[in-house]
Amino acid sequence: MSYRKIFIFMSTVLSIMAIANQILLQGDTLVLILILAFSTLGWYDLLQKKNAVLREYPIFGHLRYILLDIAPILHDYFVENNTEGRPFSKNAIKQVYARAENKPGYHPLGTERDFYKEGLEWVGHSMFSKGEFQDPPRVLVGGPECTHPYSASILNISAMSFGALSKTAIQSLNKGAALGGFSHNTGEGGLTPFHMEGGDIVLQVGTANFGFRYPDGHLDEEAFRKKSTLESVKMVEIKLSQGAKPGHGGVLPAVKNTAEIAKIRMVEPHTDVLSPPFNPSFPTEEKLVEFIGKLRELSGGKPVGIKLCVGQPKEFESLLDRFLSQDIYPDFITVDAAEGGTGAAPLDYSNHIGMRGDDALKFVHNSLINKGLRDRIKIIYAGKVVSGFGMFKAFCYGADLCNSARGFMLSLGCIQSLKCHTDHCPTGVATQNPELAKGIVPSFKAHRVRNYHDNTIADFIDIAETAGVTSFSQFSQELISIYKPVS
Template sequence: MRRFLPLLLVALTAAGATVASFALSARWWLAAGPLLALTGLGGRDLLQRRRSLPRNYPLLAHLRYPTTRSAHSSDARAKEGEERDEFLVPSLRPVEAAEEPPVVRVGGPDCRLPYDMALLNVSAMSFGALSPQAVLALNRGAALGRFAQDTGEGGLSEYHLRGGGDLVWEIGSGYFGCRGPDGGFDAREFADKAALPEVKCVSVKLSQGATPGSGGVLPGVKVSAEVARERRVPEGVTVVSPPGHREFSTPRELVLFLARLREAAGGKPTGLKLCVGSRREFLALCRAMAAEGVTPDFVIVDGSEGGTGSGPTQAAGRLGMPLTQGLITVHNALVGVGLRDRVRIGASGRVATGADIVRRLAQGADYTNAARAMMLALGCVRARRCHTGACPAGVATQDPLRARALNVADKARRVRHYQRETVRDAVRIMAAMGVREPGELTPAHLLRRSGPGVLCSYAELYEWLAPGELLAGPPQSWAADWKAASPDDFG
């Protein structure tokens, strides 16, 4: 409650100055006037519902806005600096932009209920990492805009279900949402929840960019009674997911687990999410797919530059491949074993603009997911206090007094507007490149400056395998990893 003290002090001082102006001297109005105006401003901050920060920090928020805008501008300049040597290729024969945004059909030959995925969706963010209001606003935004929300590994909460949006239900190593008494996977509960009409796809999380190689962390301060019930863990105690899954320990066991989940989900698209660390490991997974004749319907590739709204991210950016390298690795591996046409690839990591979407499609993705940008649409001010539970905007907190400041209806519209305009921008960029459908984009559409006066396309910068090339005889650059990859050992 300390955040309300400045307003209280200003109001009390204003009252004292007003009394003094009547009782002592009219000169006190010189102080009473500005103080009364500030009191009125603070009162308006408390009563308005469009902006979360002033509602949680009356008066003080107005001091932060200039620094917030400056931080956002600095981030934008940093990103522009990183990407100024890379650009998309316009065409001298542009085409008309499509009236309706394209969608991507997700569902391989073993999928009985394929799903049409939007080009941009809500990336994995759990209830627990985000407040109930934030989760619900994202879900309602997804329903308004007809795109999907990834639940994150924290379970399938009522806030994911209440807004009517399409869901990608993420199953992490803690099996939250389908967790048995011993902390293992509960197949019956999974089947019951996967049958819900809101659940369109199921995703098994192997790793994420913020914490690859280790389980997710939710600090105890964010484990409210409601979160504890959903995850079936003790209230107020830090939750650390196991680093790996109990249900499988080899690539072969993983693909067979995916097949079990797909069958239990009634044939809904089932896939996996990972931050790529080793090309050999993913090739081992591809060998298992080929050996068993079982493929995921999709693979979501997370970049090592990804973040989290749950806990500290000391390892972020230091473990795993950045999204570009991970995406190209997964695409090439699937092409090389002749399975790319059965598996859709989602790209998750620093996707914020229409140009970002087009870049990722040119690098091998079929669709994209965004987390940070969606949080900004909710009103996140990037205070970097997610792990403390003291989010000033009510986005990444379980404090009901802070979360109440987030207006669900307003933020849902903002989320929808952001997604719609970003996809429209991507479609316009593709049209300027002479491309009507996302599948027409190739690595040749993306150029990068590789040296003074030297421009190369991604088709030249990276090696791109031909369909089935790994099976027919891998190129020398892939031969050692392909030979060492085993369907029975992640290696």
């Protein structure tokens, strides 16, 4: 007999028995309610047409979906070891928590990594002390066209919009940035009242020009001028692409497009709003270069840079030639790794599009050297930089500064539950649900954000001194070795 037939038989018999028991013997009402509720659910499953599993296995079919939902949690707690988790291993997450809590984060007994696995990276330490790291952990960003160069920390909060993150998360990050003297990138969602907690701002111009746009998506120069000239805005970043979904736009669905978000982004509330893959304000290389110059002028001479995940190397080199031929240059280039993060992206884009971080960083660094532009353009790197070693490696491969998105999310208490796209973030970090967002208390979390920043930089300087590096000019690719089995 099929499961469907068993269900029909059982639900009919049990329902009749429960009703009879209730009427004739004044039986337990709760039992009657439970039996009728399960029976109704089962009949609904049986009669609906969308889901074959539920039609075949009324009630029990739901178990499959419940298990699929909790599988990552079970896997995380019972299956995964400390070094394997993705995007971040348990050990990496614990290290961020320790840095955020101002704890030393010591690891007992020795490494858990497989030291004989091909590809393991290591730093060659120096035999003798070369002294303390001399340079202050700040870098001046801004070429000759800038009248307001910015002295940036070497670790900053990477772009994440209000919309992807909750308002309490944004407030905590900004307060943390204010406490620690580092910068906070608005993300493509634009500048919001929640960014006004005293932290330095990097104003991002996304592909939809959210926050300074006309209804057709083009840049509203006056609106941009007003925001970019605010005292707290220190730099402007034009987003060309993002590592987790390069060349892919997004949709802000009508349900998430609340009156508050619509006002900030300058769009029609309660409608689907398209974030295009490419910015309509600069359809060509030439227009992009003009756009860089225009934004620098409108912002009153602040540093303006571009953010991209490297795709086709030739296109990037051609853009550098274009800077030279038009004699207009960005002040910085943010290199985003293909393994970078996002709130939501199509899996094919996250898995298969764009150049991985190490290669992209070395490529951009070398291309700038080859074109004679390295001294004039700073490189900011973002791509799973969550530790002192991560920073050290980025500096060796050519970065002048690092950005971290997910490191700072973890410092807020993110538990890597991978639900950012569902609006059900259990920690209140990536949600617009006000009840969940209340889980984050900005006045408390801001200290964790600041501690994480300060302690990670301290780790980075420790490693640099261990390797005998005492100034930024001494970083080089040779300091990083990669294990290959000796045959």
